[in-house]
Amino acid sequence: MQFLVAPLIRKLERFAPLADKERRALGALRCTVRPFAAHEDLVREGRPVEGINLVLGGFACRYKLLPDGRRQIVGFCVPGDMCDLRVYLLRRMDHSIVAMSPVNAALIEEGDLDALFEAHPRLSRAFWWSSMVEEAITREWLVNVGHRTAFERLAHLFCELHLRLQTVGLAQEHECDVPLTQTELADTLALSAVHVNRTLMDMRRSGMVTFQNKHLTIHDHGSLRNAAGFNPAYLYLDAERPSAAKPAVPIDA
Amino acid sequence: MQFLVAPLIRKLERFAPLADKERRALGALRCTVRPFAAHEDLVREGRPVEGINLVLGGFACRYKLLPDGRRQIVGFCVPGDMCDLRVYLLRRMDHSIVAMSPVNAALIEEGDLDALFEAHPRLSRAFWWSSMVEEAITREWLVNVGHRTAFERLAHLFCELHLRLQTVGLAQEHECDVPLTQTELADTLALSAVHVNRTLMDMRRSGMVTFQNKHLTIHDHGSLRNAAGFNPAYLYLDAERPSAAKPAVPIDA
């Protein structure tokens, strides 16, 4: 069971190293593993709360629908993400979550999380931290959609995805699988599918990056980051450990 | 001192009623009250951490700068908001915060927050909740900028602002002060100042809403919300109390 939560542990340790007993407590979480097919909803807006989903494998995304049927994808969930942790505190979802590829998700009961956080307050801080990182990503997406051109938006998203997938071991040095169609890229970046298509062709021509058959190949990392104005600081991959400053709470509380 | 944190307490109680001792603990927080002039930065991106700012009065906003000097405002801070709580866990800011009107802010030491959260775990849950509400707002802004027309964006923002200001007692039934210039609205909604101007004139003509002299008057709430596609759910103003379901943690832990 321990191995199921390995990517989650790896992520939380970007915040602060965990104590053994904290790792064990995470590994011991009761959960129901459920498989989802691509395009199946894991969670639907406004549904009754039935637990919290941890993505074990596969790729999901959160999205909001507009009355006219258009869709804005507001975030991605990769392995290790608790994709609807927010219902734990917010009590209802203001958006839905759908699998982009086949997904395995572990459903965790709220009560078990309550117990976990009560027993291990530092874990609750670590989860809080991770939800703040997600917020930082959303903010950066806002800048992306608000102020960048189609080329820049795509370039920026590709930089982000590559880096995030790398941190969970799902990317090579200069390539990775990204199970998104051009239409889904369009929904993410607030562009039309047609325009995404043309821009992707431009990108191929530019020699910086190729996205084809749901596979991303970055030929020239430097130029791509440059074109995108990409600065990975907002991903907090290298977060200074609080322990590097004064420890906020003793490491072995 | 208690009264200083009144708006904060009011906000946190939207999550769950606080125990008296929790309220007292908040009131007893040591803090340095600092005044800021309009357009003065409270916090600059990447600065060394010097504490956490609680907005007591006035109106501030968080923003990101792009290399070309353009600016995206990514959130507003009204009284009761801990506008840079994120540095508490993230250790550095990925954006800056500036006062839009004269602002009074209380600077709180991190160590004091550590102690507060250790002594009152439910408060730490309440703060976590409030940062999730902020995230929800950012997500909605992403939809706003991504998929709505200029008219809709402005209408949506006006609905949100009016409601948020109402909850802290800074708005009347159908009007409120909003200390933003047209340029700042433009930076918020990813529009040009010129286009904001034209759209504001359209809005006046439409009879739904007037924004002039930093004063917002909503003449026709229904039409405005309708035009904006505004659904206030994402603000979680009416959050079901966890206590209304099974209490996550006993009320008087």
Next chain:
DNA sequence: CGATCGTTTGAGTTTGATCAAATGTGGTGG
């Protein structure tokens, strides 16, 4: 072997940006 979905291409349109300049307004200092 249709059917469905995703990608590609073309043509025409639109929203909102940019550039430039005029007009209003509030504050400061002489």
Next chain:
DNA sequence: CCACCACATTTGATCAAACTCAAACGATCG
């Protein structure tokens, strides 16, 4: 009290990025 300055708002004219509509082409699948 007025001259002046800085800044915000308004107006006009032009332009471009991205959208829409429409259709063809290509894979993949039951």
